[in-house]
Amino acid sequence: MAxxxxxxxxxxxxxxxxSARKESCTTQHSKMRVAIAAILKAEGYIHDFSxxxxxxxxxxxxxxxxxxxxxxxxxxxxxxSTPGRRLYYGCxxxxxxxxxxxxxxxxxxxxxxxxxxxxxAGVGGEFVCKVW
Numbered sequence: 001m002a003x004x005x006x007x008x009x010x011x012x013x014x015x016x017x018x019s020a021r022k023e024s025c026t027t028q029h030s031k032m033r034v035a036i037a038a039i040l041k042a043e044g045y046i047h048d049f050s051x052x053x054x055x056x057x058x059x060x061x062x063x064x065x066x067x068x069x070x071x072x073x074x075x076x077x078x079x080x081s082t083p084g085r086r087l088y089y090g091c092x093x094x095x096x097x098x099x100x101x102x103x104x105x106x107x108x109x110x111x112x113x114x115x116x117x118x119x120x121a122g123v124g125g126e127f128v129c130k131v132w
Contacts, residue, residue, distance in 0.1 A: 010036070
């Protein structure tokens, strides 16, 4: 079966592991997933992430999830722009997530970055996902 939305599958893996209270989750490796994981770590939504290989020699990405007691640090994670409906925003049009309490992740001409950084840099791009 062909996978058409790899980022959507990545976010679903994180969402499912978080709601099941798993300590970690492992997915396929890609540069985009590593960039999203780096933003999640910088914002405090996950403890850490590491790159490795599975038994067949393919690259993998393992995320160590963060919990505060029984509550997960990631309350919600949602794909915004999909392969069938790409959503692009200019630097002044980027929507805020929960009035600034969440994080929006964009792909820009300067790489994958948070919405806050994109506004400061004066660049817009594709609104990939939002995390709260």
